[in-house]
Amino acid sequence: MALGNGRTSRRNSRRNANINMTNLMDVMMVLLVVFMVAAPLMTSGIPLDLPKVGGGTLNGKETSINISVDKDGFYYIGQSVIEPDTIIDKIMAIKGENQDVTITISGDASSAYGSVIGLMALLKEAGFSKVGLKTEARKK
Numbered sequence: 001m002a003l004g005n006g007r008t009s010r011r012n013s014r015r016n017a018n019i020n021m022t023n024l025m026d027v028m029m030v031l032l033v034v035f036m037v038a039a040p041l042m043t044s045g046i047p048l049d050l051p052k053v054g055g056g057t058l059n060g061k062e063t064s065i066n067i068s069v070d071k072d073g074f075y076y077i078g079q080s081v082i083e084p085d086t087i088i089d090k091i092m093a094i095k096g097e098n099q100d101v102t103i104t105i106s107g108d109a110s111s112a113y114g115s116v117i118g119l120m121a122l123l124k125e126a127g128f129s130k131v132g133l134k135t136e137a138r139k140k
Helices: 021-042 087-095 113-125
Strands: 064-069 075-077 080-082 102-107 131-133
Touching (some): 075 087
Parallel strands (some): 064 102
């Protein structure tokens, strides 16, 4: 609607400030696919037969270090074998400045009980209080 002096009214001159939802949804869908593909690739480690327990799985938080104990009693961080006398130094190096780090131990179901408990004792002596055991849910 034009006014008598040739200017358009304020009502008609406002810009459309709506968000285009189609473009936003496209970007979000691409990000979702990227994370769905990348997430399984981030979990590197050795294949273990974890013990089956009732209830849900017990997992560490995102700020956790996963230490694996295979059936022969060897310790692993990722896919690297770590000697028992150097494991504390490696964990302290990984820990860095994050004082709230948790440690998750993934022990093979057929591993020696002493290997897992020995690792827990080493961690306790080094001052780590947040140590958990990773298991799988029992199939019903």
